Amino acid sequence: MTLLSIILWSTLVAFLIAQVSTFCTTIYLHRANTHEGLKLHPFIGFLMHLELALATGIKPREWAAVHRKHHRFSDQEGDPHSPYIEGLWRVLFLNVVMYKRETQKQETIDTFTPNWKDDLIDRVPLIGDLGPTIGMLLLAVSFPLIFGLSWWAGGLLGIATWFLNAGMYIFLNAMINSICHKVGYRNFEGQKATNLQWVALITAGEGLHNNHHEFPRSATMKARKWEIDPAWPVIRCLTMLGLAEYSESTLARVDFDKLRKAA
Ligand SMILES: [Zn+2]
Numbered sequence: 578m579t580l581l582s583i584i585l586w587s588t589l590v591a592f593l594i595a596q597v598s599t600f601c602t603t604i605y606l607h608r609a610n611t612h613e614g615l616k617l618h619p620f621i622g623f624l625m626h627l628e629l630a631l632a633t634g635i636k637p638r639e640w641a642a643v644h645r646k647h648h649r650f651s652d653q654e655g656d657p658h659s660p661y662i663e664g665l666w667r668v669l670f671l672n673v674v675m676y677k678r679e680t681q682k683q684e685t686i687d688t689f690t691p692n693w694k695d696d697l698i699d700r701v702p703l704i705g706d707l708g709p710t711i712g713m714l715l716l717a718v719s720f721p722l723i724f725g726l727s728w729w730a731g732g733l734l735g736i737a738t739w740f741l742n743a744g745m746y747i748f749l750n751a752m753i754n755s756i757c758h759k760v761g762y763r764n765f766e767g768q769k770a771t772n773l774q775w776v777a778l779i780t781a782g783e784g785l786h787n788n789h790h791e792f793p794r795s796a797t798m799k800a801r802k803w804e805i806d807p808a809w810p811v812i813r814c815l816t817m818l819g820l821a822e823y824s825e826s827t828l829a830r831v832d833f834d835k836l837r838k839a840a
Pocket residue numbers: 647753754758770786790
């Protein structure tokens with residue numbers, strides 16, 4: 578294998594893992610756990626939590642608390658990561674620092690997730706550090722076997738691929754919190770958050786952020802027929818298989834009658 582093809586494969590693997598994590602984030606962490614707009618079968622929840630623990634090290638309770646605070650103070654004083662307060666570029670490149678800073682505040686965790694129930698994975702001691710380490714080791718062991726490299730070279734490449742995946746995942750999340758509050762179109766003018774379809778395509782629908790802020794409990798992020806939320810067909814499939822449940826009444830939609838009257 579040439580060096581170039583190894584780098585390309587490593588980038589592709591990192592991108593695929595970051596994409597799986599993004600789907601798990603929006604379906605499990607965001608729509609189901611944080612906003613409770615979706616109920617997942619415990620086994621699906623377990624698998625998605627496991628994936629996130631290995632690929633990102635995120636703790637669901639911390640994520641939910643910081644994100645609920647973001648909705649409560651959206652783009653006002655108190656928002657943990659508003660581009661209107663911190664500046665667009667700062668949130669785009671330092672979103673992870675702002676997130677970490679907020680997770681250190683016990684008051685945020687207690688206020689925004691008062692009745693949180695830990696699951697099996699949450700109860701594993703040091704899971705925040707242990708998960709990513711196991712994830713890295715899995716890649717470090719599988720890369721030499723898959724690509725026919727020495728243990729040293731393949732192992733190091735596997736670890737580098739894990740970090741590349743983490744960087745991609747962090748950046749995708751930062752795009753939602755920064756540019757999807759400033760750049761793009763709005764179906765709902767009452768929200769500062771914006772929709773960007775191309776961001777939605779690489780963030781499992783999260784880029785339809787204006788719709789989400791208007792309908793936080795919606796299981797889908799799309800409000801218009803032509804908008805594409807890549808996680809929505811996955812949720813529909815899980816629902817058809819009896820592995821997920823959502824309420825039709827909370828689904829996002831544009832009120833066309835109201836729009837006509839306003840025109
Ligand atoms: Zn937002």
